[in-house]
Amino acid sequence: SQQGEEDPQALSIQEGENATMNCSYKTSINNLQWYRQNSGRGLVHLILIRSNEREKHSGRLRVTLDTSKKSSSLLITASRAADTASYFCATPSGYALNFGKGTSLLVTP
């Protein structure tokens, strides 16, 4: 069953702007991951944040985790057209993953 819920479902911004996506989940977790999927392609792992971490950075990506609210956010700064993709949060289900519904991001030049 799906664990995460992302919002917004779709986001359209211009190059250079920041994009923020949110994810909420239902049960306790020990980590949360974010993935990117270009149209019709496989998944690219972006970042993993553990339950004892509140914030993590990787290049232009910033992820936060609030375990008390069971929510996470992904911020992409200075977006580029190449960032156009769907973004999913995922939480562990045994060794598998439960994926959220995803946010479709469109970055226009």
Added chain:
Amino acid sequence: GAVVSQHPSRVICKSGTSVKIECRSLDFQATTMFWYRQFPKQSLMLMATSNEGSKATYEQGVEKDKFLINHASLTLSTLTVTSAHPEDSSFYICSARPGTSGAYEQYFGPGTRLTVT
């Protein structure tokens, strides 16, 4: 980095036929592989967990007789969609977990687009 391949990348078949999709870990041994299904503009749904040398564990609602999974070696898992119907048309993605990895590490294949006519 670790690479997972899938073959074929896309396949079109007629109703009633069976289709086999392969998932290979190219540079590592995968004790566990996972099969996901994704409908257009939707999220990935876990179908089954495949462990080398043992029977796959299917998620609730997934027909094990329709979606046959074989994990015959540490680098190969196959998903066979038997007696395919148009509603089986979907994007199938596998992932593989290295045998020596930490609990969170897994790598995804590029997916297989199945269209049943």
